[in-house]
Amino acid sequence: MDIKKQILDMGQLAKASAGMMARASTAQKNNALNAIAENIIKHRAAITKANEEDIQAANKKDLDPALLDRLELTDARIDAMAEGLNQIATLSDPVGEITNLSPLPSGIQVGRMRVPLGVVGIIYESRPNVTADAAGLCLKSGNAAILRGGSEALNSNQAIAKCIHIGLVEANLPQEAVQVVAITDREAVGELLGLSDYVDVIVPRGGKSLIERVSEQARMPVIKHLDGVCHVYIDAEADTDKAVRIALNAKTQRYGTCNTMESLLIARSIANKVLEQLAPLYKEAGVEIRGCKESLKILGNSYDKIKQATDEDYATEYLAPIMSLKIVSDVNEAMQHIAQYGSQHTDAIVTENITTAQQFLREVDSSSVMVNTSTRFADGYEYGLGAEIGISTDKFHARGPVGLDGLTSQKYIVLGDGHIRT
DSSP states (O other), rough: OOOHHHHHHHHHHHHHHHHHHHOOHHHHHHHHHHHHHHHHHTTHHHHHHHHHHHHHHHHHTTOOOOOOHHOOHHHHHHHHHHHHHHHOHHHHHHHEOOOOOOEOOOEEEEEEEEEEEEEEEEESSOHHHHHHHHHHHHHHHTOOOEOOOOGGGGGHHHHHHHHHHHHHHTTTOOOGGEEEEEOTHHHHHHHHTTTTTOOEEEEEEEEEEHHHHHHHHHHBBOOOOHHHHHHHHEEEOHHHHHHHHHHHHHHHSSSTTTTTTEEEEHHHHHHHHHHHHHHHHHHTTTTTTEEEEHHHHTTTOOOSEEEEOOHHHHHHOOSSEEEEEEEEEEEHHHHHHHHHOOSSSSEEEESSSSSHHHHHHHHHHHHHHHHHGGGGGGGGTTTSSEEEEOEEESSSOOOOOOTTTGGEEEEEEEEOSSSOOO
């Protein structure tokens, strides 16, 4: 069977399943989520073995360390997949929720009801845990899903898919409601992007080249973000201990994620004090710094892994133990820098001044804006969404981590009692 026919068949099956998913009860969906979680734990050995095969193949291809990190399924990450599914089961079901129902002078009542999107296509790279997260969120929000992971995670994704199908069948839901593409040929992506008669929205998760391709070729709406050029700004009125902990965690807790800090901005009046404590910690972690001339003078010869930053450095998502550093005069210069070089993903301020914090929250145009905390919290699981389908930096429909609400739409509902328009 050719690739076009296989993808078309998947789209038709997904469309048929979407109707059944939209009608499924909350209890039925929760039963499926819990069953999938149980099967992931039950079949941990098979998932681990499949993942080891993917890791071995990836090592032979000399993949980037950040990709290898995202590919690996440790015991903790397998536990987190199951926990995320169980958490989604505890969340309120958005489907059928009616809001703002109010009477109008004509006598009719007008409100809005939350409904599934239909069929959600997700195209992603490396992270096999996305298979479980995406399936769980689509399932709870009443959608069908077609998932196309990267070829480097094929075995892992198929092992997880088996657990998903078992859980769906146990809950008397169609296993075609979640289909994982087993075709590694890139042609499959192109066919999926053209399936506008059957797929209602596409969510790409991966590198910039993937997201750009999806954005250019998709014949249906796309929920996306291109880069995660995230900033932490340490204000003149910051608590130094807080600032050091936050800036260290935001950069070094995990390098290969889109919410990792890539650029640190420090107010001039506090820069010496902060860097005196922070630089040795970055040095111990092996972080390379690309700094402005002023920061190079402050660090002097004490930091051997430092060089002068370029404009390109300030706009780069490193996904590695590399960061840019700039000394700024105040919050206004920091926000100007973020506006020029940021990607509208996640930006944080460390300050004890409430007025300055509020100004930063209002004026920084990013999908997540934070005060006195690490950018690493910009994540669906940490936001209490159970998991996320991805992060959107768009301004329509969904913005920030996309959870259940982001996978639904709203329609107007009108209630009357024989009312006619005069």
